[in-house]
Amino acid sequence: MEVLKIEATDETPAVLLDPVNNVLEFSGKSLPEDVTTFYSPILEWLGAYSAEPRAKTTAHFKLVYFNTASSKLILDILFELEKIQESGTEILIKWYYEEEDEDMKEAGEEYSELIEVPFELAVLD
Amino acid sequence: MQEGNFMDLVYRMHREMVDNRILLVYEGEVNQDITKAFTTMTQRNLEEDVETSLPIKKRVYHVMVECLQNIGKHSDNLHSGEPEVPGSGIFLVSRSDAGFHVVTGNPIANTRKAEVAEMLDKVNGMNEEEIKAYYKQKIVESRISEKGGAGLGFIDIVKKTGNKIEYHFERINDATSFFIMKTLIS
Numbered sequence: 001m002e003v004l005k006i007e008a009t010d011e012t013p014a015v016l017l018d019p020v021n022n023v024l025e026f027s028g029k030s031l032p033e034d035v036t037t038f039y040s041p042i043l044e045w046l047g048a049y050s051a052e053p054r055a056k057t058t059a060h061f062k063l064v065y066f067n068t069a070s071s072k073l074i075l076d077i078l079f080e081l082e083k084i085q086e087s088g089t090e091i092l093i094k095w096y097y098e099e100e101d102e103d104m105k106e107a108g109e110e111y112s113e114l115i116e117v118p119f120e121l122a123v124l125d
Numbered sequence: 126m127q128e129g130n131f132m133d134l135v136y137r138m139h140r141e142m143v144d145n146r147i148l149l150v151y152e153g154e155v156n157q158d159i160t161k162a163f164t165t166m167t168q169r170n171l172e173e174d175v176e177t178s179l180p181i182k183k184r185v186y187h188v189m190v191e192c193l194q195n196i197g198k199h200s201d202n203l204h205s206g207e208p209e210v211p212g213s214g215i216f217l218v219s220r221s222d223a224g225f226h227v228v229t230g231n232p233i234a235n236t237r238k239a240e241v242a243e244m245l246d247k248v249n250g251m252n253e254e255e256i257k258a259y260y261k262q263k264i265v266e267s268r269i270s271e272k273g274g275a276g277l278g279f280i281d282i283v284k285k286t287g288n289k290i291e292y293h294f295e296r297i298n299d300a301t302s303f304f305i306m307k308t309l310i311s
Contacts, residue, residue: 010161031164031190033157033197034273065183067190068277072267100179103187103285110261 001052004045012038013063017045022054026077027062030070039073046080056090057081061108062124064098071107075114082115091117096124146220155200156211160193167218184285184310185225189218191278192229192308198272199233206234206300210272224311233304238294241304248279249289256284286310 001019008014013028032038059081066074084091093115095108105121112119142150148170149163164186171182193216200212214231233241251259260280267275282290288309295303 010165011157031160031194033194035275036269036273065186067187067194068281069194069269069273069275071277071281072264072269072275075264098179101183102180103183110257114261114265 001045001049004041006042013066015042017042017049019049019054022057024057024059024081025062026060026074029065030063030074031065031067032070035069035073039070039076043073043076043080046077047083050080050083050087053084053087053089053091056092057084058092058094060094060096062096063104064101064124075111078111078115078117082117085117093117093119094122095119096122099123147217148220149216149218151216152214154211154213155193155196155216157197160190160197163193163216164189181225181310185218185227187285188227188282188308188310191282192216192227192306194274195278196229196231198274200231201234201237201301203232203297203301206232206236208234224309226307226309228305228307230303230305232297232301235296235300235302238302238304242292242294244279245290245292245306248283251283253287256280260284282308 003020004015004017006012006015008028011029011032013026013030016023016025018024061074063074078093081091081093093112095111097104097108108119108121112121141147149167151159151163167189168182168186171177171185174182196214196216197211200209200214201207202209203213212231214229217226217228219226219228248256248259260277263277263280264275267277269275279290286308288311291307293305295305297303
């Protein structure tokens with residue numbers, strides 16, 4: 001599979017989906033006007049990846065801010081990642097938050113309750 | 126308007142803004158560039174504020190984005206009440222001893238008033254546990270609309286701030302009303 005790399009802007013996160021180096025990472029902020037257009041290629045990529053994943057996949061979410069429309073698409077991404085373990089391989093979600101950012105921590109906790117996937121919370125450096 | 130009156134108006138506006146600790150006020154079209162400019166500006170101003178905690182700063186930013194995108198996506202034409210994208214309205218951020226206030230005002234069709242009021246009354250009537258449960262239910266059920274929203278804005282504002290959203294409709298004409306909403310971040 002090809003690497004999907006999207007540079008961060010002031011309204012969209014940096015995305016790196018690199019199966020060769022086993023890195024799936026989302027970082028920055030997300031408040032695009034049109035969430036569907038931004039997230040569609042990412043969801044398509046994950047759909048293809050979840051059909052033939054590596055033996056162990058870790059996805060890192062290092063988001064500092066996202067709007068409510070993005071929160072729905074992040075859930076869609078997590079649902080795609082959940083499919084990976086249906087193929088019998090390992091998946092781990094690592095959700096990062098700034099130390100004082102209780103809302104981002106809570107967002108991670110809420111997502112972890114909506115999917116059945118190993119989920120770790122970690123403080124962002 | 127007469128030149129002297131206008132000069133006086135500017136001074137009065139200045140006094141009002143200082144006296145009411147208004148950090149930002151804008152009237153006009155709200156597009157994505159405006160949303161980004163205002164939120165970035167406020168974020169920078171708040172960074173220097175050592176007395177306000179990080180969660181409060183982020184909630185102010187969060188509520189600002191949701192409110193600005195609401196005006197941009199969900200306003201109707203002032204006269205006809207037909208949907209208008211990007212929408213126009215007034216946007217205001219102020220401070221008081223209670224906290225930060227984000228206030229918006231925009232025209233909406235009278236036919237949509239009941240629906241908006243019902244959504245607000247519903248989330249305003251929920252306690253902390255209920256609003257969390259409702260959010261989790263809605264994020265799973267919701268679909269991104271043609272306008273690009275998830276229908277989670279009001280729910281998220283009440284959930285994050287822990288405060289009720291104050292609102293009011295001011296009749297403009299037979300087709301439209303001016304919808305004003307006020308959020309406190311404390």
